[in-house]
Amino acid sequence: MEDLSQIRFVSRLTRQTLALVLAGGRGSRLYELTDWRAKPDVPFGGKFRIVDFPLSNCVNSGIRRIGVLTQYKAHSLISHLVRSWSYFRGELNEFLEILPASQRIGGEWYRGTADAIYQNLDIIRTHKPDYVLILSGDHVYKMDYGPLLAFHVENQADMTVSCLEVPIEEAANAYGVMAVDESQKVVGFEEKPAHPSPVPGKADRCLASMGNYVFNTEFLYEQLAVDANNPASEHDFGRNIIPSVISHDNVFAYPFLDPQTGERVYWRDVGTLDAFWDANIELLEVTPELNLYDLKWPILTYQAQLPPAKFVFNDEDRRGIALDSMVSGGCVISGARLERTLLFSNVKAHSYSKTEQSVVLPDADIGRYADIFGAIIDRDCVIPERMVIGRDHDEDRKRGFRVTEKGIVLVTPAMLGQTMP
Numbered sequence: 001m002e003d004l005s006q007i008r009f010v011s012r013l014t015r016q017t018l019a020l021v022l023a024g025g026r027g028s029r030l031y032e033l034t035d036w037r038a039k040p041d042v043p044f045g046g047k048f049r050i051v052d053f054p055l056s057n058c059v060n061s062g063i064r065r066i067g068v069l070t071q072y073k074a075h076s077l078i079s080h081l082v083r084s085w086s087y088f089r090g091e092l093n094e095f096l097e098i099l100p101a102s103q104r105i106g107g108e109w110y111r112g113t114a115d116a117i118y119q120n121l122d123i124i125r126t127h128k129p130d131y132v133l134i135l136s137g138d139h140v141y142k143m144d145y146g147p148l149l150a151f152h153v154e155n156q157a158d159m160t161v162s163c164l165e166v167p168i169e170e171a172a173n174a175y176g177v178m179a180v181d182e183s184q185k186v187v188g189f190e191e192k193p194a195h196p197s198p199v200p201g202k203a204d205r206c207l208a209s210m211g212n213y214v215f216n217t218e219f220l221y222e223q224l225a226v227d228a229n230n231p232a233s234e235h236d237f238g239r240n241i242i243p244s245v246i247s248h249d250n251v252f253a254y255p256f257l258d259p260q261t262g263e264r265v266y267w268r269d270v271g272t273l274d275a276f277w278d279a280n281i282e283l284l285e286v287t288p289e290l291n292l293y294d295l296k297w298p299i300l301t302y303q304a305q306l307p308p309a310k311f312v313f314n315d316e317d318r319r320g321i322a323l324d325s326m327v328s329g330g331c332v333i334s335g336a337r338l339e340r341t342l343l344f345s346n347v348k349a350h351s352y353s354k355t356e357q358s359v360v361l362p363d364a365d366i367g368r369y370a371d372i373f374g375a376i377i378d379r380d381c382v383i384p385e386r387m388v389i390g391r392d393h394d395e396d397r398k399r400g401f402r403v404t405e406k407g408i409v410l411v412t413p414a415m416l417g418q419t420m421p
Helices: 004-015 028-034 052-061 075-084 113-118 121-127 145-154 217-228 237-245 273-282 393-398
Strands: 017-022 065-070 095-100 131-136 139-141 159-167 176-180 186-191 205-216 251-255 267-269 310-312 321-323 332-334 337-339 354-356 371-373 375-377 409-411
Touching: 004 017, 004 145, 017 052, 017 113, 017 121, 017 145, 028 273, 028 409, 052 065, 052 131, 052 139, 052 145, 065 075, 065 121, 075 095, 113 121, 113 131, 113 217, 113 237, 121 217, 131 145, 131 217, 145 159, 145 205, 145 251, 159 217, 159 237, 176 251, 186 237, 186 251, 205 217, 205 237, 205 251, 217 237, 267 273, 273 375, 371 375
Parallel strands: 017 065, 017 131, 065 095, 159 251, 310 332, 321 337, 337 354, 354 371, 375 409
Antiparallel strands: 131 205, 139 267, 159 205, 176 186, 176 205
């Protein structure tokens, strides 16, 4: 039986917490996929946006006071937030506030993760939280933030950094790494070190920062004021705030592990085209690591009013069929063949076309006899009849498509000479 006193303890902490989601990044390594949208606004998993994952984590954790900080080409993201996340009850002190970069302090836009929070201190003060939970808006994972907050309070921490245990060779030159003592107190921090410090007792593992932080509110105010007055600072939590406080304040690392097995949990940074393709294609496995069908921890988003997916024609040479694939609402598979493919909403695949190992974003149209392999097809693309994509990368490049190191082909409307609606 669950400890009710512990449940009440965590519930009280979540009610006293303000979550701030950093959702202003471009995601330049996604290239043309983020020409007209911020990285947190990129579609993922058939019907979601990346930002839906940390927001769903907040709601499922009992945190219902949320601010989303936007900056780069934020119109689409803001529209999504308004449609999807406007159901909070103000009379219960619940809200989701959109906090765009608006030069509230001085004349600059957000200059870094710490500066983004600093420029909104006046708004944070009006909500009088005991704790501020700062979250990256561009990672895909499921996490209960309640145990993180409880860990923070039980250790009397000033700041807690949520971390993943990863193999040392994976973290080298890739992640910010926390060095900790036996009690998980942070004693050192390195940004993308070549030789990361191991976890005590686990020589092959290290703690990589997830970019999620818990602060005691007054401590956060103090550190941001100091950082804002430092002209040499990049105003970034990882590069500046953490290194400046670990020697004289209580900073702890929270290892985010599966509560049942104690093993590493699902977490993806879909910040490159190859990582984006991989994370979507992984969902096609019989039992994927990320369970989107978990009713106990639903991923919430805007539910468009769409008809069911439709498969038509059953002739020998013209059969609407999908194998090892996910097909979203509003799609019509008209005598087309899909293999290991993820279709987002309202995709039309016309007769005799074949799409394999691909991720097709909403409202795309795949012409008759088209042949697509190993591709990311952006929203609103109209693939011409008989076009071949992904079979000959030299030909793909000649057409102006982007080919990644892994051989995944990105196609956008602009590359096809088309304009988005």
